[in-house]
Amino acid sequence: MKLYELTDEERINYLLEANYITTEQADFLKSRKSLPEDLADSLSENQIGIFGLPYGFATDFTVNGKDYIIPMSIEEPSVIAAASNGAKRIRNSGGFKASVGKHIVYGQIVLESVKVDTFDLLNQNHNDIIQFANDAHPSLIKRGGGISSLELHKYDDMIELEIGVDTVDAMGANIVNTILEKTAKKVAFITDCDVLCSILSNSGVGQVVTVQADVDFDKLSTSTMSGQEVAQRIVMLTKFARQSVKRAITHNKGIMNGVDAVVMATGNDYRAQEAAAQEFASQTGRYSPLSNWTIINGRLHGELTMPVEIGSVGGAISSMPMAQLSLSMMKVYGSKELRAVIGAVGLANNLSALRALVTTGIQAGHMSLQSKSLAVTAGAVGNEIKLVAAELNNQKNYSLDNAKKVLKELRNK
Numbered sequence: 032m033k034l035y036e037l038t039d040e041e042r043i044n045y046l047l048e049a050n051y052i053t054t055e056q057a058d059f060l061k062s063r064k065s066l067p068e069d070l071a072d073s074l075s076e077n078q079i080g081i082f083g084l085p086y087g088f089a090t091d092f093t094v095n096g097k098d099y100i101i102p103m104s105i106e107e108p109s110v111i112a113a114a115s116n117g118a119k120r121i122r123n124s125g126g127f128k129a130s131v132g133k134h135i136v137y138g139q140i141v142l143e144s145v146k147v148d149t150f151d152l153l154n155q156n157h158n159d160i161i162q163f164a165n166d167a168h169p170s171l172i173k174r175g176g177g178i179s180s181l182e183l184h185k186y187d188d189m190i191e192l193e194i195g196v197d198t199v200d201a202m203g204a205n206i207v208n209t210i211l212e213k214t215a216k217k218v219a220f221i222t223d224c225d226v227l228c229s230i231l232s233n234s235g236v237g238q239v240v241t242v243q244a245d246v247d248f249d250k251l252s253t254s255t256m257s258g259q260e261v262a263q264r265i266v267m268l269t270k271f272a273r274q275s276v277k278r279a280i281t282h283n284k285g286i287m288n289g290v291d292a293v294v295m296a297t298g299n300d301y302r303a304q305e306a307a308a309q310e311f312a313s314q315t316g317r318y319s320p321l322s323n324w325t326i327i328n329g330r331l332h333g334e335l336t337m338p339v340e341i342g343s344v345g346g347a348i349s350s351m352p353m354a355q356l357s358l359s360m361m362k363v364y365g366s367k368e369l370r371a372v373i374g375a376v377g378l379a380n381n382l383s384a385l386r387a388l389v390t391t392g393i394q395a396g397h398m399s400l401q402s403k404s405l406a407v408t409a410g411a412v413g414n415e416i417k418l419v420a421a422e423l424n425n426q427k428n429y430s431l432d433n434a435k436k437v438l439k440e441l442r443n444k
């Protein structure tokens with residue numbers, strides 16, 4: 032049996048038997064109480080309910096020689112299938128290679144009404160300011176992080192102190208904002224200037240991940256196209272994305288399908304992730320594809336470089352049971368590893384999308400996966416959902432009217 036042919040309960044049992052989750056975690060998933068009421072109330076204001084999103088997992092990921100199951104939370108039916116599909120082609124060709132640098136979050140303290148000597152005064156106190164900023168969050172030093180840089184930038188009548196902070200495994204927004212607000216008071220005292228604001232930057236330049244994969248041609252072929260031709264067409268389509276901004280945006284959307292779904296499943300801040308990725312795609316002054324595909328030594332070579340702005344501890348990640356379950360299921364140890372895996376998911380989704388686009392197009396796969404939700408929209412319940420979906424796939428007619436007709440016929444049998 033294929034995973035998609037199992038019931039959700041059977042899939043949970045599969046994860047349990049394969050040791051990806053514990054008995055308690057399996058029971059928790061089966062209870063379908065993903066977010067305790069009191070926690071939901073404390074996470075957001077004016078809470079009146081819990082917005083559900085499907086939670087599933089992608090398979091066949093091997094990143095830097097280690098195998099992973101990837102939890103993903105997303106409402107678009109083909110994304111998990113695409114991730115697994117791309118990952119399998121890559122695993123069978125040797126797997127993903129990922130490299131991840133330090134986790135540096137930048138923050139800005141902006142001074143206004145600056146005087147002629149303010150810049151020099153700040154320069155003279157450079158080391159003291161760093162020391163003060165480090166003292167503002169002593170536990171960070173204990174965990175191996177702390178201030179990594181302090182730069183001063185002049186803007187007409189304003190000066191910016193740009194502070195880099197190694198936040199280790201935390202996404203770092205709260206840590207950095209705490210450091211900045213405390214340090215800003217000290218800076219105001221030293222300079223006798225007004226602080227306009229102190230806030231982290233969601234720039235991801237300090238959190239860049241590079242993921243590469245080489246795919247054998249024979250892993251790309253279809254019934255009507257050779258793998259080499261598929262690879263050449265993927266290269267051509269990527270070249271087009273470098274020339275057409277409209278295509279680059281959609282190319283990147285395919286990457287973000289995978290990235291965001293894991294960011295969501297791990298309780299991370301998807302708005303921060305999106306902001307960072309879009310900044311990175313525009314860094315040359317022209318919006319560009321985040322990945323590139325070329326042919327090297329007779330194989331399709333993919334490379335994705337992008338910021339992955341997440342954490343593996345802190346905030347909602349540590350309090351939300353589903354986020355904890357996701358991290359535990361993936362067996363990732365720290366944000367560095369999680370960032371590598373998320374980059375790999377982005378590249379896997381990208382490969383699947385491009386392969387589909389240059390061969391059969393995406394609608395065939397897309398619609399057959401959406402047939403279940405179409406059946407539900409048409410009113411199907413319980414066992415009817417599978418039966419109506421199967422008939423829609425059989426007829427390859429995915430209109431809502433047809434789904435209603437098929438349901439009616441089924442009920443009249």
Ligand code: MEV
Pocket residue numbers: 107281282283284285286288384385388393
């Ligand atoms: C759909 O969610 C994503 C794609 O449009 C990405 C792409 O075009 O590369 C298939």
